[in-house]
Amino acid sequence: MLDAYIPVFLFILVALGFAIFTLMVAGLVHPRRYNRVKLQPYECGIEPLTDARDRYSVRYYLVAMLFVIFDVETVFMFPWAVIMDELALFGLIEMLVFLFILVVGYVYAWRKGALDWT
Protein backbone atom coordinates (compact mmCIF):
# COMPACT_ATOMS: atom_id res chain seq x y z
CA MET A 1 0.00 0.00 0.00
CA LEU A 2 2.61 2.52 1.11
CA ASP A 3 5.04 1.02 -1.39
CA ALA A 4 3.33 3.03 -4.10
CA TYR A 5 4.64 6.18 -2.43
CA ILE A 6 8.32 5.23 -2.45
CA PRO A 7 8.81 6.54 -6.01
CA VAL A 8 7.04 9.75 -5.00
CA PHE A 9 9.44 10.28 -2.11
CA LEU A 10 12.33 9.48 -4.42
CA PHE A 11 11.00 12.08 -6.82
CA ILE A 12 10.82 14.68 -4.04
CA LEU A 13 14.45 13.95 -3.11
CA VAL A 14 15.60 14.10 -6.72
CA ALA A 15 13.73 17.35 -7.37
CA LEU A 16 15.17 18.91 -4.19
CA GLY A 17 18.61 17.68 -5.16
CA PHE A 18 18.23 19.11 -8.64
CA ALA A 19 17.17 22.53 -7.34
CA ILE A 20 19.97 22.73 -4.78
CA PHE A 21 22.55 21.35 -7.19
CA THR A 22 21.79 23.90 -9.92
CA LEU A 23 21.87 26.72 -7.37
CA MET A 24 25.27 25.54 -6.15
CA VAL A 25 26.69 25.14 -9.66
CA ALA A 26 25.43 28.58 -10.60
CA GLY A 27 26.87 29.88 -7.32
CA LEU A 28 30.31 28.67 -8.41
CA VAL A 29 30.31 30.21 -11.85
CA HIS A 30 28.31 33.41 -11.74
CA PRO A 31 30.11 36.76 -11.49
CA ARG A 32 30.05 38.86 -8.32
CA ARG A 33 30.41 42.54 -9.06
CA TYR A 34 28.14 44.04 -6.45
CA ASN A 35 27.79 47.64 -5.42
CA ARG A 36 25.50 49.49 -3.06
CA VAL A 37 22.99 50.64 -5.66
CA LYS A 38 22.74 47.22 -7.28
CA LEU A 39 21.81 45.65 -3.97
CA GLN A 40 19.01 48.09 -3.23
CA PRO A 41 15.38 46.97 -3.53
CA TYR A 42 14.03 47.85 -6.96
CA GLU A 43 11.81 50.89 -6.97
CA CYS A 44 12.02 52.42 -10.44
CA GLY A 45 15.22 54.30 -9.60
CA ILE A 46 13.88 56.02 -6.51
CA GLU A 47 15.67 55.46 -3.21
CA PRO A 48 13.36 53.33 -1.09
CA LEU A 49 12.42 55.44 1.91
CA THR A 50 10.35 52.96 3.91
CA ASP A 51 10.28 49.26 4.59
CA ALA A 52 8.16 47.40 2.06
CA ARG A 53 6.30 45.38 4.68
CA ASP A 54 3.57 47.90 5.23
CA ARG A 55 -0.10 47.32 5.93
CA TYR A 56 -2.09 45.97 3.03
CA SER A 57 -5.72 45.55 2.12
CA VAL A 58 -7.80 43.56 4.60
CA ARG A 59 -9.54 41.87 1.67
CA TYR A 60 -6.63 39.52 1.22
CA TYR A 61 -7.30 38.13 4.70
CA LEU A 62 -10.97 37.81 3.86
CA VAL A 63 -10.22 35.85 0.70
CA ALA A 64 -7.86 33.61 2.64
CA MET A 65 -10.48 32.85 5.28
CA LEU A 66 -13.17 32.13 2.71
CA PHE A 67 -10.72 29.89 0.91
CA VAL A 68 -10.07 27.82 4.01
CA ILE A 69 -13.80 27.28 4.56
CA PHE A 70 -14.68 26.37 0.99
CA ASP A 71 -11.60 24.33 0.28
CA VAL A 72 -11.99 22.16 3.36
CA GLU A 73 -15.62 21.56 2.45
CA THR A 74 -14.61 20.62 -1.07
CA VAL A 75 -12.09 18.10 0.22
CA PHE A 76 -14.94 16.42 2.13
CA MET A 77 -16.56 15.68 -1.23
CA PHE A 78 -13.65 13.67 -2.60
CA PRO A 79 -14.34 10.44 -0.69
CA TRP A 80 -18.03 10.80 -1.35
CA ALA A 81 -17.45 11.08 -5.09
CA VAL A 82 -15.26 7.97 -5.14
CA ILE A 83 -17.79 5.65 -3.46
CA MET A 84 -20.87 7.24 -5.00
CA ASP A 85 -21.69 3.97 -6.79
CA GLU A 86 -22.25 2.17 -3.49
CA LEU A 87 -24.02 5.00 -1.68
CA ALA A 88 -26.46 5.67 -4.54
CA LEU A 89 -29.55 7.65 -3.59
CA PHE A 90 -28.72 7.90 0.12
CA GLY A 91 -25.32 9.38 -0.65
CA LEU A 92 -26.80 11.80 -3.13
CA ILE A 93 -29.35 13.16 -0.65
CA GLU A 94 -26.73 13.42 2.07
CA MET A 95 -24.47 15.37 -0.23
CA LEU A 96 -27.27 17.62 -1.43
CA VAL A 97 -27.94 18.52 2.21
CA PHE A 98 -24.25 19.21 2.71
CA LEU A 99 -24.07 21.28 -0.46
CA PHE A 100 -27.21 23.17 0.57
CA ILE A 101 -25.55 24.21 3.84
CA LEU A 102 -22.46 25.21 1.88
CA VAL A 103 -24.55 27.28 -0.53
CA VAL A 104 -26.34 29.00 2.37
CA GLY A 105 -22.97 30.11 3.69
CA TYR A 106 -21.92 31.13 0.21
CA VAL A 107 -25.06 33.22 -0.33
CA TYR A 108 -24.55 34.81 3.09
CA ALA A 109 -20.98 35.77 2.19
CA TRP A 110 -22.18 37.12 -1.15
CA ARG A 111 -24.99 39.19 0.42
CA LYS A 112 -22.60 40.55 3.04
CA GLY A 113 -20.36 41.74 0.21
CA ALA A 114 -17.43 39.53 1.17
CA LEU A 115 -17.04 38.48 -2.44
CA ASP A 116 -16.89 42.04 -3.82
CA TRP A 117 -13.45 43.40 -4.36
CA THR A 118 -14.26 47.09 -4.78
Add this chain to the structure above:
Amino acid sequence: MLETFIIPLLQIAVLLNAVLVAVTFMVLMERKVMAWAQARLGPMRVGPHGILQAIVDPIKLILKEDITPVAADKWVFTVAPIMSLVPALVVFSVVPFGPDPLYYVADINVGLLFIVAVTSIGVYGIILGGWSSNSKYPLLASLRASAQLISYEIAVTMTLVSVILTSGTLSLVGIVEAQREAGVWFGFIQPVAFVLVFIGGLAETNRVPFDLPEAETELTGGFHTEYSGMRFALFFLAEYANIIVISAIVAIMFLGGWMRPFPNVEALAFLDLIPPWIWLIGKIFLFLYVFIWIRATLPRYRYDQLMRLGWKVLIPIAIGNLVITGIVKVLV
Protein backbone atom coordinates in the same frame (compact mmCIF):
# COMPACT_ATOMS: atom_id res chain seq x y z
CA MET B 1 15.95 -3.19 -4.60
CA LEU B 2 15.81 -3.07 -8.37
CA GLU B 3 12.03 -2.80 -8.42
CA THR B 4 11.66 -0.28 -5.62
CA PHE B 5 14.61 2.03 -6.21
CA ILE B 6 16.58 1.59 -9.43
CA ILE B 7 13.73 1.52 -11.93
CA PRO B 8 11.85 4.46 -10.37
CA LEU B 9 15.10 6.44 -10.24
CA LEU B 10 15.71 5.81 -13.94
CA GLN B 11 12.13 6.81 -14.72
CA ILE B 12 12.52 9.95 -12.61
CA ALA B 13 15.75 10.84 -14.41
CA VAL B 14 14.11 10.46 -17.81
CA LEU B 15 10.99 12.33 -16.75
CA LEU B 16 12.89 15.18 -15.10
CA ASN B 17 15.02 15.64 -18.19
CA ALA B 18 11.98 15.50 -20.42
CA VAL B 19 10.23 18.16 -18.35
CA LEU B 20 13.25 20.47 -18.34
CA VAL B 21 13.77 20.10 -22.08
CA ALA B 22 10.05 20.60 -22.66
CA VAL B 23 10.18 23.80 -20.61
CA THR B 24 13.08 25.26 -22.56
CA PHE B 25 11.43 24.42 -25.85
CA MET B 26 8.11 25.75 -24.66
CA VAL B 27 9.77 29.08 -23.99
CA LEU B 28 11.09 29.06 -27.54
CA MET B 29 7.68 27.97 -28.85
CA GLU B 30 6.04 30.78 -26.91
CA ARG B 31 8.40 33.37 -28.37
CA LYS B 32 7.93 32.00 -31.86
CA VAL B 33 4.14 31.74 -31.73
CA MET B 34 3.85 35.19 -30.15
CA ALA B 35 6.11 36.53 -32.87
CA TRP B 36 4.07 34.97 -35.66
CA ALA B 37 0.86 36.23 -34.10
CA GLN B 38 2.32 39.73 -34.20
CA ALA B 39 3.77 39.34 -37.73
CA ARG B 40 7.37 39.16 -36.49
CA LEU B 41 9.96 36.45 -36.92
CA GLY B 42 10.97 35.91 -33.30
CA PRO B 43 14.39 34.51 -32.38
CA MET B 44 16.31 33.76 -35.59
CA ARG B 45 20.00 34.19 -34.73
CA VAL B 46 20.97 31.14 -32.66
CA GLY B 47 20.82 28.07 -34.88
CA PRO B 48 18.35 27.52 -37.73
CA HIS B 49 15.22 29.53 -36.99
CA GLY B 50 16.47 30.13 -33.45
CA ILE B 51 16.14 26.45 -32.43
CA LEU B 52 19.28 26.57 -30.29
CA GLN B 53 17.85 29.46 -28.29
CA ALA B 54 16.32 26.77 -26.06
CA ILE B 55 19.81 25.57 -25.12
CA VAL B 56 21.49 28.96 -24.89
CA ASP B 57 18.91 30.50 -22.55
CA PRO B 58 19.50 28.17 -19.57
CA ILE B 59 23.28 28.56 -19.97
CA LYS B 60 22.85 32.31 -19.90
CA LEU B 61 20.77 32.11 -16.73
CA ILE B 62 23.39 29.95 -14.97
CA LEU B 63 26.14 32.41 -15.85
CA LYS B 64 24.20 35.51 -14.74
CA GLU B 65 25.03 37.44 -11.62
CA ASP B 66 22.79 36.39 -8.73
CA ILE B 67 21.78 39.29 -6.52
CA THR B 68 20.38 39.15 -2.98
CA PRO B 69 19.11 42.63 -2.09
CA VAL B 70 20.46 43.99 1.18
CA ALA B 71 16.99 44.40 2.64
CA ALA B 72 15.97 40.85 1.77
CA ASP B 73 15.59 37.96 4.15
CA LYS B 74 18.57 35.99 2.90
CA TRP B 75 17.54 32.42 3.72
CA VAL B 76 13.88 32.68 2.83
CA PHE B 77 14.93 34.44 -0.36
CA THR B 78 16.88 31.33 -1.37
CA VAL B 79 14.37 28.77 -0.14
CA ALA B 80 11.38 30.34 -1.92
CA PRO B 81 12.33 29.37 -5.50
CA ILE B 82 13.13 25.83 -4.36
CA MET B 83 9.73 25.62 -2.66
CA SER B 84 8.15 26.78 -5.86
CA LEU B 85 10.00 24.40 -8.17
CA VAL B 86 9.95 21.14 -6.20
CA PRO B 87 6.13 20.75 -6.06
CA ALA B 88 5.84 21.68 -9.73
CA LEU B 89 8.20 18.83 -10.63
CA VAL B 90 6.97 16.28 -8.08
CA VAL B 91 3.47 16.37 -9.55
CA PHE B 92 4.82 14.62 -12.63
CA SER B 93 5.37 11.48 -10.56
CA VAL B 94 1.67 10.60 -10.86
CA VAL B 95 1.17 11.63 -14.49
CA PRO B 96 0.77 8.43 -16.54
CA PHE B 97 2.20 8.50 -20.06
CA GLY B 98 0.88 5.06 -20.93
CA PRO B 99 -1.09 2.06 -19.70
CA ASP B 100 1.65 -0.07 -18.13
CA PRO B 101 3.90 0.70 -15.13
CA LEU B 102 6.84 1.49 -17.35
CA TYR B 103 5.14 4.73 -18.37
CA TYR B 104 4.48 6.24 -14.94
CA VAL B 105 6.59 6.68 -11.83
CA ALA B 106 3.80 6.01 -9.35
CA ASP B 107 0.13 5.11 -9.59
CA ILE B 108 -1.22 6.08 -6.18
CA ASN B 109 -4.91 5.61 -5.48
CA VAL B 110 -5.39 9.26 -4.48
CA GLY B 111 -3.60 10.65 -7.55
CA LEU B 112 -5.89 13.59 -8.22
CA LEU B 113 -5.96 14.64 -4.57
CA PHE B 114 -2.17 14.37 -4.54
CA ILE B 115 -1.98 16.74 -7.50
CA VAL B 116 -4.33 19.27 -5.90
CA ALA B 117 -2.41 19.12 -2.62
CA VAL B 118 1.08 19.32 -4.06
CA THR B 119 0.40 22.09 -6.55
CA SER B 120 -1.00 24.17 -3.68
CA ILE B 121 2.39 24.08 -1.96
CA GLY B 122 3.74 26.14 -4.85
CA VAL B 123 1.78 29.11 -3.48
CA TYR B 124 4.13 29.18 -0.49
CA GLY B 125 7.06 29.71 -2.81
CA ILE B 126 5.34 32.72 -4.34
CA ILE B 127 4.33 34.24 -1.00
CA LEU B 128 7.73 33.69 0.58
CA GLY B 129 9.50 34.99 -2.53
CA GLY B 130 7.48 38.21 -2.54
CA TRP B 131 7.70 38.66 1.21
CA SER B 132 11.40 37.98 1.63
CA SER B 133 12.34 40.39 -1.17
CA ASN B 134 11.30 43.26 1.10
CA SER B 135 10.49 45.36 -1.93
CA LYS B 136 7.13 46.89 -2.72
CA TYR B 137 6.33 45.47 -6.14
CA PRO B 138 7.13 41.85 -5.32
CA LEU B 139 5.15 42.06 -2.10
CA LEU B 140 2.08 43.41 -3.89
CA ALA B 141 2.45 40.85 -6.63
CA SER B 142 2.77 37.95 -4.22
CA LEU B 143 -0.36 39.07 -2.37
CA ARG B 144 -2.24 39.28 -5.62
CA ALA B 145 -0.91 35.96 -6.80
CA SER B 146 -1.79 34.08 -3.64
CA ALA B 147 -5.31 35.56 -3.47
CA GLN B 148 -5.86 34.68 -7.11
CA LEU B 149 -4.48 31.15 -6.82
CA ILE B 150 -6.57 30.23 -3.81
CA SER B 151 -9.72 31.81 -5.29
CA TYR B 152 -9.55 29.75 -8.46
CA GLU B 153 -8.46 26.66 -6.64
CA ILE B 154 -11.91 26.31 -5.05
CA ALA B 155 -13.69 26.30 -8.40
CA VAL B 156 -11.16 23.91 -9.94
CA THR B 157 -11.20 21.48 -7.00
CA MET B 158 -14.99 21.46 -6.97
CA THR B 159 -15.05 20.77 -10.69
CA LEU B 160 -12.62 17.90 -10.22
CA VAL B 161 -15.15 16.32 -7.85
CA SER B 162 -17.68 16.09 -10.66
CA VAL B 163 -15.07 14.39 -12.84
CA ILE B 164 -14.36 11.91 -10.04
CA LEU B 165 -18.09 11.22 -9.87
CA THR B 166 -18.01 10.30 -13.54
CA SER B 167 -14.89 8.14 -13.29
CA GLY B 168 -15.39 6.70 -9.78
CA THR B 169 -11.66 6.81 -9.02
CA LEU B 170 -8.95 9.29 -8.04
CA SER B 171 -6.15 7.39 -9.77
CA LEU B 172 -5.11 9.04 -13.01
CA VAL B 173 -4.55 5.65 -14.63
CA GLY B 174 -8.04 4.70 -13.48
CA ILE B 175 -9.52 7.88 -14.95
CA VAL B 176 -8.08 7.11 -18.38
CA GLU B 177 -9.27 3.49 -18.14
CA ALA B 178 -12.72 4.72 -17.18
CA GLN B 179 -12.75 6.75 -20.37
CA ARG B 180 -11.85 3.63 -22.34
CA GLU B 181 -14.76 1.80 -20.73
CA ALA B 182 -17.13 4.69 -21.33
CA GLY B 183 -15.96 4.65 -24.94
CA VAL B 184 -15.82 8.44 -25.03
CA TRP B 185 -13.53 11.13 -23.69
CA PHE B 186 -14.79 12.86 -20.54
CA GLY B 187 -14.50 16.15 -22.39
CA PHE B 188 -17.73 15.17 -24.15
CA ILE B 189 -19.50 13.91 -21.02
CA GLN B 190 -18.36 16.88 -18.89
CA PRO B 191 -17.96 19.81 -21.28
CA VAL B 192 -18.69 22.37 -18.55
CA ALA B 193 -16.05 20.87 -16.28
CA PHE B 194 -13.59 20.81 -19.18
CA VAL B 195 -13.98 24.55 -19.78
CA LEU B 196 -13.95 25.35 -16.05
CA VAL B 197 -10.76 23.42 -15.36
CA PHE B 198 -9.10 25.00 -18.36
CA ILE B 199 -10.03 28.54 -17.27
CA GLY B 200 -8.98 27.69 -13.74
CA GLY B 201 -5.73 26.35 -15.12
CA LEU B 202 -5.04 29.65 -16.86
CA ALA B 203 -5.60 31.45 -13.56
CA GLU B 204 -3.61 28.94 -11.49
CA THR B 205 -0.59 29.39 -13.72
CA ASN B 206 -0.88 33.20 -13.85
CA ARG B 207 -1.34 33.21 -17.60
CA VAL B 208 -3.06 35.84 -19.71
CA PRO B 209 -5.85 36.92 -19.23
CA PHE B 210 -5.21 36.29 -15.51
CA ASP B 211 -1.59 37.42 -15.39
CA LEU B 212 -2.12 40.20 -12.84
CA PRO B 213 0.57 38.88 -10.49
CA GLU B 214 3.14 39.55 -13.19
CA ALA B 215 1.57 42.50 -14.93
CA GLU B 216 4.74 44.13 -16.26
CA THR B 217 3.08 47.46 -16.87
CA GLU B 218 2.12 47.98 -13.23
CA LEU B 219 4.33 45.69 -11.15
CA THR B 220 7.53 45.66 -13.26
CA GLY B 221 7.82 41.86 -13.12
CA GLY B 222 5.75 40.32 -10.39
CA PHE B 223 6.83 38.49 -7.27
CA HIS B 224 10.23 37.70 -8.77
CA THR B 225 11.21 41.30 -9.54
CA GLU B 226 14.15 41.11 -7.12
CA TYR B 227 15.30 37.73 -8.35
CA SER B 228 18.11 37.26 -10.83
CA GLY B 229 20.35 34.52 -12.12
CA MET B 230 19.63 30.91 -11.20
CA ARG B 231 17.13 31.67 -8.47
CA PHE B 232 15.02 33.52 -11.01
CA ALA B 233 15.49 30.59 -13.37
CA LEU B 234 14.04 28.22 -10.77
CA PHE B 235 10.89 30.35 -10.48
CA PHE B 236 10.73 30.48 -14.24
CA LEU B 237 11.07 26.70 -14.52
CA ALA B 238 8.40 26.20 -11.88
CA GLU B 239 6.00 28.46 -13.74
CA TYR B 240 6.39 26.64 -17.03
CA ALA B 241 6.44 23.22 -15.38
CA ASN B 242 3.10 24.16 -13.82
CA ILE B 243 1.70 25.05 -17.23
CA ILE B 244 2.79 21.65 -18.54
CA VAL B 245 1.25 19.97 -15.47
CA ILE B 246 -2.10 21.70 -16.01
CA SER B 247 -2.04 20.76 -19.71
CA ALA B 248 -1.26 17.16 -18.80
CA ILE B 249 -4.05 16.99 -16.23
CA VAL B 250 -6.61 18.46 -18.61
CA ALA B 251 -5.44 16.11 -21.37
CA ILE B 252 -5.67 13.09 -19.07
CA MET B 253 -9.01 13.92 -17.54
CA PHE B 254 -10.87 15.24 -20.55
CA LEU B 255 -9.06 14.15 -23.70
CA GLY B 256 -8.39 10.53 -22.88
CA GLY B 257 -4.75 10.80 -21.80
CA TRP B 258 -2.60 8.40 -23.76
CA MET B 259 -5.50 6.95 -25.80
CA ARG B 260 -6.11 7.61 -29.46
CA PRO B 261 -9.30 9.42 -30.46
CA PHE B 262 -12.43 7.22 -30.40
CA PRO B 263 -10.78 4.36 -28.44
CA ASN B 264 -13.71 2.02 -29.10
CA VAL B 265 -13.94 2.44 -32.88
CA GLU B 266 -12.14 -0.53 -34.45
CA ALA B 267 -11.72 1.16 -37.81
CA LEU B 268 -9.25 3.60 -36.27
CA ALA B 269 -7.08 0.88 -34.70
CA PHE B 270 -4.18 1.79 -37.00
CA LEU B 271 -3.74 4.93 -34.86
CA ASP B 272 -2.50 2.64 -32.08
CA LEU B 273 0.70 2.27 -34.05
CA ILE B 274 1.64 5.62 -32.55
CA PRO B 275 2.92 4.89 -29.04
CA PRO B 276 0.76 6.09 -26.13
CA TRP B 277 3.25 8.56 -24.71
CA ILE B 278 3.36 10.39 -28.05
CA TRP B 279 -0.41 10.76 -27.93
CA LEU B 280 -0.26 12.31 -24.46
CA ILE B 281 2.65 14.59 -25.31
CA GLY B 282 0.86 15.66 -28.47
CA LYS B 283 -2.22 16.56 -26.45
CA ILE B 284 -0.08 18.42 -23.91
CA PHE B 285 1.54 20.46 -26.65
CA LEU B 286 -1.87 21.17 -28.13
CA PHE B 287 -2.84 22.77 -24.82
CA LEU B 288 0.49 24.59 -24.55
CA TYR B 289 -0.22 26.06 -27.96
CA VAL B 290 -3.70 27.13 -26.85
CA PHE B 291 -2.16 28.78 -23.75
CA ILE B 292 0.18 30.79 -25.97
CA TRP B 293 -2.55 31.53 -28.46
CA ILE B 294 -4.72 32.96 -25.69
CA ARG B 295 -1.79 35.06 -24.50
CA ALA B 296 -1.38 36.49 -27.98
CA THR B 297 -5.10 37.21 -28.28
CA LEU B 298 -6.68 38.40 -25.05
CA PRO B 299 -6.18 41.52 -22.91
CA ARG B 300 -5.73 41.33 -19.15
CA TYR B 301 -8.55 41.30 -16.60
CA ARG B 302 -8.89 43.99 -13.95
CA TYR B 303 -8.38 42.67 -10.44
CA ASP B 304 -11.98 43.11 -9.30
CA GLN B 305 -13.19 41.46 -12.51
CA LEU B 306 -10.83 38.58 -11.87
CA MET B 307 -12.12 38.09 -8.34
CA ARG B 308 -15.73 38.41 -9.48
CA LEU B 309 -15.20 35.79 -12.18
CA GLY B 310 -13.63 33.42 -9.71
CA TRP B 311 -16.01 33.80 -6.80
CA LYS B 312 -19.31 34.77 -8.41
CA VAL B 313 -19.27 32.96 -11.75
CA LEU B 314 -17.02 29.92 -11.67
CA ILE B 315 -17.96 28.67 -8.18
CA PRO B 316 -21.76 28.70 -8.78
CA ILE B 317 -21.23 26.95 -12.12
CA ALA B 318 -18.97 24.40 -10.44
CA ILE B 319 -21.54 23.71 -7.69
CA GLY B 320 -24.35 23.45 -10.27
CA ASN B 321 -22.29 21.11 -12.42
CA LEU B 322 -21.55 18.96 -9.38
CA VAL B 323 -25.21 18.72 -8.35
CA ILE B 324 -26.36 17.87 -11.88
CA THR B 325 -23.62 15.26 -12.28
CA GLY B 326 -24.61 13.65 -8.98
CA ILE B 327 -28.32 13.57 -9.82
CA VAL B 328 -27.73 12.22 -13.32
CA LYS B 329 -25.38 9.58 -11.94
CA VAL B 330 -27.96 8.27 -9.49
CA LEU B 331 -31.05 8.49 -11.67
CA VAL B 332 -29.66 7.28 -14.99
